[in-house]
Amino acid sequence: MLADVPAAGAARAAAADPAQSPAAPVLAVAGLARAVPLPAGGARSLFSGVDLAVRAGEVVAITGESGVGKSTLLNIIAGLDEADTGSVTIAGQQITRLPEAQRAALRCAHVGFVFQAFHVLPHLDLARNVALPLLLGGAREADALARAGAMLAAVGLGDRAGDWPAHLSGGELQRVAIARALVGRPALLLADEPTGNLDPETAGRILSLLLAQARDNGAAVLIVTHSERVAAAADRALSLTAAGLAPSHHG
Ligand SMILES: Nc1ncnc2c1ncn2[C@@H]1O[C@H](COP(=O)(O)OP(=O)(O)O)[C@@H](O)[C@H]1O
Numbered sequence: 001m002l003a004d005v006p007a008a009g010a011a012r013a014a015a016a017d018p019a020q021s022p023a024a025p026v027l028a029v030a031g032l033a034r035a036v037p038l039p040a041g042g043a044r045s046l047f048s049g050v051d052l053a054v055r056a057g058e059v060v061a062i063t064g065e066s067g068v069g070k071s072t073l074l075n076i077i078a079g080l081d082e083a084d085t086g087s088v089t090i091a092g093q094q095i096t097r098l099p100e101a102q103r104a105a106l107r108c109a110h111v112g113f114v115f116q117a118f119h120v121l122p123h124l125d126l127a128r129n130v131a132l133p134l135l136l137g138g139a140r141e142a143d144a145l146a147r148a149g150a151m152l153a154a155v156g157l158g159d160r161a162g163d164w165p166a167h168l169s170g171g172e173l174q175r176v177a178i179a180r181a182l183v184g185r186p187a188l189l190l191a192d193e194p195t196g197n198l199d200p201e202t203a204g205r206i207l208s209l210l211l212a213q214a215r216d217n218g219a220a221v222l223i224v225t226h227s228e229r230v231a232a233a234a235d236r237a238l239s240l241t242a243a244g245l246a247p248s249h250h251g
């Protein structure tokens with residue numbers, strides 16, 4: 001489905017050689033722990049002992065009860081939130097140790113993120129929303145908009161490039177968020193319940209698109225999901241609990 005989306009040289013190189021070493025995982029998480037403050041004071045442990053490695057071309061699904069900390073974990077992996085202990089290494093760089101400017105550069109170079117809450121920007125049309133990671137990465141505007149248009153077509157919104165986010169349904173906004181996460185062909189794709197707002201047919205298309213990032217582009221793909229179908233399609237399905245990640249049994 002993505003064969004007709006041209007890739008920037010830098011993004012392609014990142015996907016092909018994300019960690020400068022073919023044996024190293026694109027994402028390595030070790031001993032991650034996080035507590036959250038309680039309203040009455042003090043803190044409660046959300047999770048601890050989270051270890052995870054995701055290699056190029058691999059699709060890993062994470063399931064778990066609501067409130068267990070799945071979104072928090074993805075945010076920590078992307079360097080958007082802080083762990084209390086433990087490390088996250090992306091493409092050979094320990095993002096948990098980097099100052100914000102370098103975290104942003106690492107994200108820009110290697111990470112695509114489909115947020116649970118979309119975060120589509122209301123003052124930009126759909127094409128510019130999707131082109132944003134490319135523009136922030138220094139791509140020429142005409143190239144970025146052309147690739148954004150092709151990516152919108154891949155998520156079934158090819159005729160909406162000039163439209164505004166306010167005109168879209170929740171499911172359509174989710175597809176814009178997915179197009180934006182994929183447009184730079186990231187070496188690491190993080191998706192937080194990416195099919196949660198979609199009808200079964202659209203969910204199937206989006207699942208194929210996410211799987212293609214691994215199968216065709218060699219991305220490491222980590223999907224938080226409540227969907228049995230998504231978990232079953234992944235190479236590995238893990239369940240997040242307070243004690244960490246453990247294999248979950250699907251099918
Ligand atoms: N910064 C924070 N301060 C206080 N509580 C938080 C904070 N971040 C997350 N939480 C709490 O941690 C729990 C896990 O949240 P979340 O990661 O969104 O779970 P999930 O995605 O698995 O449903 C929730 O109870 C949430 O309210």
Ligand SMILES: [Mg+2]
Binds near residue numbers: 192
């Ligand atoms: Mg969540």
